[in-house]
Amino acid sequence: MKIKSQKDFFAGLMYLVIGGAFAWGATGYTVGKASRMGPGYFPLLLGSILALIGAFVLFKAMVVDTEDGEKIGSIAWKPLGYIIGSNLAFGILLGGLPSIGVPAMGLIVAIFALVFIASRAGDVYKVKEVFILSIVLAILSYLAFIKLLNLQFQVWPSFIVN
Amino acid sequence: MDLFNNLAIGFGAAFTLQNLLYCFIGCVLGTLIGVLPGIGPVATIAMLLPATYALPPLAALIMLAGIYYGAQYGGSTTAILVNLPGESSSVVTTIDGYQMARQGRAGPALAAAGMGSFFAGCVGTLILASFAAPLTEVAFKFGPAEYFSLMVLGLIGAVVLASGSLIKAIGMIMLGLLMGLIGTDVNSGVARYSFDIPELTDGIGFITIAMGVFGYGEIISNLSKKDEDREVFTAKVHGLFPTLADFKHMLPAVLRGTTIGSCLGILPGGGALLSAFAAYTIEKKIKLKPGEIAFGKGNIRGVAAPESANNAGSQTSFIPLLTLGIPPNAVMALMVGAMTIHNIQPGPQVMTSNPQLFWGLIASMWLGNAMLIILNLPLIGIWIKLLTIPYRWLFPAIVLFCAIGVYSTNNNTFDIWMVAIFGVVGYTFIKLGCEPAPLLLGFILGPMMEENLRRAMLLSRGDWSVFVTRPLSASLLAVAVLLLIIVLLPSMKSKRENVFKEED
Numbered sequence: 001m002k003i004k005s006q007k008d009f010f011a012g013l014m015y016l017v018i019g020g021a022f023a024w025g026a027t028g029y030t031v032g033k034a035s036r037m038g039p040g041y042f043p044l045l046l047g048s049i050l051a052l053i054g055a056f057v058l059f060k061a062m063v064v065d066t067e068d069g070e071k072i073g074s075i076a077w078k079p080l081g082y083i084i085g086s087n088l089a090f091g092i093l094l095g096g097l098p099s100i101g102v103p104a105m106g107l108i109v110a111i112f113a114l115v116f117i118a119s120r121a122g123d124v125y126k127v128k129e130v131f132i133l134s135i136v137l138a139i140l141s142y143l144a145f146i147k148l149l150n151l152q153f154q155v156w157p158s159f160i161v162n
Numbered sequence: 163m164d165l166f167n168n169l170a171i172g173f174g175a176a177f178t179l180q181n182l183l184y185c186f187i188g189c190v191l192g193t194l195i196g197v198l199p200g201i202g203p204v205a206t207i208a209m210l211l212p213a214t215y216a217l218p219p220l221a222a223l224i225m226l227a228g229i230y231y232g233a234q235y236g237g238s239t240t241a242i243l244v245n246l247p248g249e250s251s252s253v254v255t256t257i258d259g260y261q262m263a264r265q266g267r268a269g270p271a272l273a274a275a276g277m278g279s280f281f282a283g284c285v286g287t288l289i290l291a292s293f294a295a296p297l298t299e300v301a302f303k304f305g306p307a308e309y310f311s312l313m314v315l316g317l318i319g320a321v322v323l324a325s326g327s328l329i330k331a332i333g334m335i336m337l338g339l340l341m342g343l344i345g346t347d348v349n350s351g352v353a354r355y356s357f358d359i360p361e362l363t364d365g366i367g368f369i370t371i372a373m374g375v376f377g378y379g380e381i382i383s384n385l386s387k388k389d390e391d392r393e394v395f396t397a398k399v400h401g402l403f404p405t406l407a408d409f410k411h412m413l414p415a416v417l418r419g420t421t422i423g424s425c426l427g428i429l430p431g432g433g434a435l436l437s438a439f440a441a442y443t444i445e446k447k448i449k450l451k452p453g454e455i456a457f458g459k460g461n462i463r464g465v466a467a468p469e470s471a472n473n474a475g476s477q478t479s480f481i482p483l484l485t486l487g488i489p490p491n492a493v494m495a496l497m498v499g500a501m502t503i504h505n506i507q508p509g510p511q512v513m514t515s516n517p518q519l520f521w522g523l524i525a526s527m528w529l530g531n532a533m534l535i536i537l538n539l540p541l542i543g544i545w546i547k548l549l550t551i552p553y554r555w556l557f558p559a560i561v562l563f564c565a566i567g568v569y570s571t572n573n574n575t576f577d578i579w580m581v582a583i584f585g586v587v588g589y590t591f592i593k594l595g596c597e598p599a600p601l602l603l604g605f606i607l608g609p610m611m612e613e614n615l616r617r618a619m620l621l622s623r624g625d626w627s628v629f630v631t632r633p634l635s636a637s638l639l640a641v642a643v644l645l646l647i648i649v650l651l652p653s654m655k656s657k658r659e660n661v662f663k664e665e666d
Contacts, residue, residue, distance in 0.1 A: 007593070007594050007595040008327075008330070008594075008595070010594050011330055011333070011594040011595065011596055014590075014594065015333045015336075015337070018337060018340075019336065019337075019340075022340045022355070025354075025355055029347075029352055029354060030350070030352075033624060034619050034624035034625075034626065035619055035620060035622075035623045035624030036620065036624075037615070037616045037619060037620075038350065039347040039349065039350045039352040039354055041616075042343065042611075042612040042615065042616070043340060043343050043354065043355075046336055046339050046340050046343075047340060049336055050333060050336040050337060050340065053329060053332060053333040053336060054333065056329060057329055057330060057333065060329075070595070072593050072594065073593070075593065076382060076383070076385065076386030076589075078385075079381070079382045079385035079386055080382050080586065080589060083378055083381060083382050083385075083561060083585065084378070084582045084585050084586060086558075086561060087378070087561065087564075087565055087578060087581065087582045087585065088578070088579070088582055090562075090565045090578065091565070091569070091575045091578030091579060091582075092575075094569065094575065094578075095569075095574075095575035095578075107566075111562060114558070114561060114562050114565060115558045115562065118557065118558040118561045118562075119554065119558050121382075121385050121557070122385060122553070122554040122557065123554075124554050129554075129555075130558075133555055133558060133559075137558070137559055137562055141562065141566060144213075145213075145566060145570065152573055153569075153570070153573075
């Protein structure tokens with residue numbers, strides 16, 4: 001059998017798997033009966049419906065013809081990797097990660113790391129430009145979030161502050 | 163007059179220098195971000211929500227209202243100037259608005275959108291103020307069964323108009339509802355789907371979902387497109403104000419748009435998109451006067467009517483939120499989130515327990531609208547300049563604000579890991595053609611629906627027929643079914659597809 005709509009095929013599969021997983025997980029909690037619902041009742045119900053919807057979408061994707069096969073297309077690994085990576089780097093540097101021995105470096109360092117990594121996701125990457133952008137964003141964030149809104153952030157690396 | 167008394171309380175509470183300032187800042191920020199291509203009101207509010215945490219509740223809500231209107235107006239601005247609707251409800255605006263801009267009449271188009279919206283906003287505020295109190299009475303008659311049915315109606319209403327594939331959108335709702343259940347079950351205290359991660363027992367923060375899915379997901383998908391597809395060209399804008407002839411054409415269109423918008427906005431899930439779509443369809447049906455430009459070629463009525471309708475609709479869509487505590491669309495879902503953060507449980511009790519806040523919020527909506535027109539008419543030229551900022555500078559800044567935003571909600575890096583996960587999830591959704599907005603709505607409604615379902619079933623001793631034997635609940639469900647049937651009708655189906663094609 002041929003897949004007629006790639007997008008729908010995988011969307012259906014996603015629904016089926018996630019719905020099934022939630023429903024299966026729900027059986028681990030007390031399900032109860034309609035008049036006295038346990039914590040598992042509603043998720044079991046919803047999970048089953050989602051799985052059914054998934055099966056239906058999957059079925060449709062195999063049977064109903066589409067003009068162009070609704071291909072998913074290539075996955076943009078580069079932006080995906082750099083954007084998510086920059087976000088993770090920001091988190092690690094801001095809060096520190098004791099399990100791998102990274103001390104908290106504070107907001108400013110984290111902003112520079114984020115901007116430098118995230119900028120790589122684009123087509124054009126000019127070091128000088130990115131550097132200026134990070135300075136501008138660092139100053140703006142400092143003024144807006146720390147000074148104006150008074151949010152509790154560690155601004156500088158912990159070894160400098162202490 | 164009760165109405166005027168109430169409004170007086172509201173304006174008294176809202177009209178402080180501080181609140182006006184927050185409203186102004188909100189409007190500026192909302193417009194600034196809303197005018198960026200690809201970022202609609204939902205993403206804008208999600209991004210700026212953390213900025214309001216430190217404020218007192220009323221000021222925070224006023225600022226959010228400002229952000230909301232700013233973002234919405236910003237979305238219309240891009241729709242007109244560069245043919246990029248910032249949100250689904252300004253899709254129709256692009257049809258005639260962009261044509262006007264191409265003819266160098268972007269000024270009148272923007273002014274028509276702004277003035278139409280302002281007028282509609284004023285009417286909407288009055289309707290909201292006069293119907294909020296009686297509707298609250300109705301709200302007290304609502305039992306758990308009615309609430310459940312109303313939420314079903316709201317969710318159905320949201321999907322039938324808000325996305326391409328109906329069945330996939332319903333799937334997204336289910337997914338959202340399920341994700342909303344993650345965390346501690348209020349009735350039994352059991353931590354569900356938390357995998358023994360302490361942060362997950364509190365549930366997933368909706369800001370993490372909103373920012374991950376809307377913010378990161380969109381950016382990644384934007385970056386994967388070729389430069390040429392993304393680049394926005396701005397035609398020269400000359401002549402800010404509409405001519406006298408323009409005004410003559412505009413006025414009746416604005417009136418019709420406002421009426422349609424005010425009625426349709428009250429329906430949960432109806433909201434702005436349906437209003438704009440309906441208003442445009444009606445304008446098109448009305449005969450052209452001699453000398454008027456055809457629709458689709460830059461008719462000012464084609465801008466004024468849908469813009470007024472969507473603003474009136476978004477104004478009256480506060481009614482179900484404020485009186486019943488049920489968010490009719492994703493933006494309102496974010497507002498619920500904002501209210502709960504400030505310890506306000508939206509619903510009928512807000513009006514009695516906290517009249518200053520309730521009426522203050524209503525007054526602030528009018529303020530937001532007024533602020534918008536003061537701000538935008540003279541500044542149209544500057545908003546256009548903003549569009550010339552290269553995307554390669556823009557997106558790192560957006561990523562940064564998302565990251566700072568989620569971290570500041572709990573001061574916990576766990577949220578940063580979560581937003582990364584949802585960024586990947588959001589990109590997956592876009593790739594698979596699944597609309598994320600219904601997911602967010604489902605996510606907010608998940609716990610509420612479960613709660614009311616449980617209560618309703620407990621009261622009926624496990625008898626499911628309670629949803630159809632109680633008249634109010636039955637009629638709500640009937641409307642939901644009716645909506646589904648209308649959408650599945652073949653003629654409507656092709657129309658819907660046409661509307662959404664414009665968006666691509």
